[in-house]
Amino acid sequence: MRTQVVIIGGGPAGLLLGQLLHRQGIDSVLLERHSREYVLARIRAGVLESGLVDLLREAGAGERMQREGLKHAGIYLANSNRGFRIDFERLCGGSVMVYGQTELTLDLYQARDAMDAAMLHQVDQVQIHAADTEHPAVSFVRDGHEQRIECDFIAGCDGFHGVSRKTIPASLLREFERVYPFGWLGVLSQTPPVSDELIYASHERGFALCSMRSPGLSRYYLQVALEDKVEQWSDEAFWNELRQRIPHAAAESIVTGAAIEKSIAPLRSFVAEPMRWGRLFLCGDAAHIVPPTGAKGLNLAASDVYYLWRALRQYYHDGDEQGIEDYSATALSRVWKAERFSWMMTKLLHRFPQQSPFDLRMQQAELEYLESSVAAQTSLAENYLGLPY
Numbered sequence: 092m093r094t095q096v097v098i099i100g101g102g103p104a105g106l107l108l109g110q111l112l113h114r115q116g117i118d119s120v121l122l123e124r125h126s127r128e129y130v131l132a133r134i135r136a137g138v139l140e141s142g143l144v145d146l147l148r149e150a151g152a153g154e155r156m157q158r159e160g161l162k163h164a165g166i167y168l169a170n171s172n173r174g175f176r177i178d179f180e181r182l183c184g185g186s187v188m189v190y191g192q193t194e195l196t197l198d199l200y201q202a203r204d205a206m207d208a209a210m211l212h213q214v215d216q217v218q219i220h221a222a223d224t225e226h227p228a229v230s231f232v233r234d235g236h237e238q239r240i241e242c243d244f245i246a247g248c249d250g251f252h253g254v255s256r257k258t259i260p261a262s263l264l265r266e267f268e269r270v271y272p273f274g275w276l277g278v279l280s281q282t283p284p285v286s287d288e289l290i291y292a293s294h295e296r297g298f299a300l301c302s303m304r305s306p307g308l309s310r311y312y313l314q315v316a317l318e319d320k321v322e323q324w325s326d327e328a329f330w331n332e333l334r335q336r337i338p339h340a341a342a343e344s345i346v347t348g349a350a351i352e353k354s355i356a357p358l359r360s361f362v363a364e365p366m367r368w369g370r371l372f373l374c375g376d377a378a379h380i381v382p383p384t385g386a387k388g389l390n391l392a393a394s395d396v397y398y399l400w401r402a403l404r405q406y407y408h409d410g411d412e413q414g415i416e417d418y419s420a421t422a423l424s425r426v427w428k429a430e431r432f433s434w435m436m437t438k439l440l441h442r443f444p445q446q447s448p449f450d451l452r453m454q455q456a457e458l459e460y461l462e463s464s465v466a467a468q469t470s471l472a473e474n475y476l477g478l479p480y
């Protein structure tokens with residue numbers, strides 16, 4: 092079997108890249124370790140920058156998002172019972188789209204089905220061969236049979252635990268990491284959101300976030316200890332804790348209900364450099380992880396996809412390899428800025444185990460500065476909306 096680009100990973104990065112390439116007449120085969128049902132059961136991101144919104148439209152998968160997505164022109168930041176709004180529209184003239192990663196992934200799957208492009212689920216033992224030559228290949232086992240695909244390029248869109256990054260020789264790869272001493276407990280509930288915009292709440296009991304998926308579906312998060320287990324958190328305990336961490340007015344009006352999903356995710360910052368080895372490109376979570384406080388993970392996957400799509404288009408349409416040569420440096424420059432923003436938001440809003448009284452005053456001063464300064468708010472808005480590609 093032969094194709095132009097093998098895409099490893101059927102998450103948003105792999106699906107979006109495949110769709111964009113197809114519309115430029117570039118063939119791909121997509122390999123996914125899990126079943127489609129498994130991939131679509133994962134509840135993850137919810138906030139899309141306008142760059143990703145545009146790419147989804149370009150990929151021919153933006154119609155439902157256009158209809159059902161919620162345009163948000165601001166967020167609330169709360170500090171105990173005090174709250175203030177960051178007005179994106181007024182500060183920077185932009186907005187984000189609230190639309191679940193699960194829905195976006197479903198739309199991309201349906202778009203790929205519609206064009207009948209090759210997509211193999213439940214593949215095992217994926218291995219990358221000769222990525223540092225002009226004749227790379229990928230082998231895997233499916234239904235007990237080993238198969239091999241020869242190709243021009245390999246896109247490693249297989250997330251943080253995938254094989255792509257691990258294929259790059261350790262002597263050529265540098266990894267940068269910070270692991271945070273807490274996690275996020277997330278709950279999805281079929282209740283109307285407490286607020287028309289997201290609330291990011293700093294509180295002495297820990298951080299809380301009120302988000303949403305649709306007018307009838309809410310998504311809430313609590314900062315929890317790393318050792319906490321989901322089973323320890325009954326629905327009642329979750330709502331009680333959330334009410335204590337958000338401003339009183341929100342706590343009093345919140346509608347609670349049964350959790351339809353509950354999970355704990357650890358928080359980490361991670362970057363691998365470079366993002367290319369010969370004809371293998373890392374894309375999305377395969378190359379970098381951000382803590383979710385800045386809502387940047389999915390959006391960074393999208394900007395990587397954009398740069399890689401542009402590079403491959405240049406290669407196939409114009410015979411120009413410059414985009415391929417530049418891919419890693421171009422993508423990393425945007426990645427590090429989003430890492431900085433996500434780290435800054437995490438540091439600003441969470442309680443850390445070893446925080447000194449001085450550290451607490453610094454957080455307090457930072458939040459008060461943000462509340463009073465248009466310059467500080469503009470910087471936050473510019474980054475939250477997404478830096479240009």
Ligand code: RFL
Pocket residue numbers: 099100101102103104105122123124125130134135136137138139192214217248249250251252253254275277356374375376377383385386387388389390391392
């Ligand atoms: P994914 O989604 O992990 O997809 C990778 C796919 O590769 C498959 N795979 C393999 N396939 C074949 N062979 C192998 N050996 C394979 N190994 C792995 C996996 O099964 C999977 O299907 O990576 P991708 O495509 O790079 O997308 C990244 C995003 O999913 C991620 O960055 C975001 O979800 C992060 N994130 C958020 N990002 C935002 O932009 N805005 C948000 O509001 C936001 N909120 C979040 C988040 C992530 C969270 N969690 C749980 C980590 C909230 C949370 C709670």
Ligand code: PHB
Pocket residue numbers: 135136137138289302303310383384385386387
């Ligand atoms: C979400 O809705 O899942 C979400 C929103 C904003 C974030 C993180 C997660 O910063």
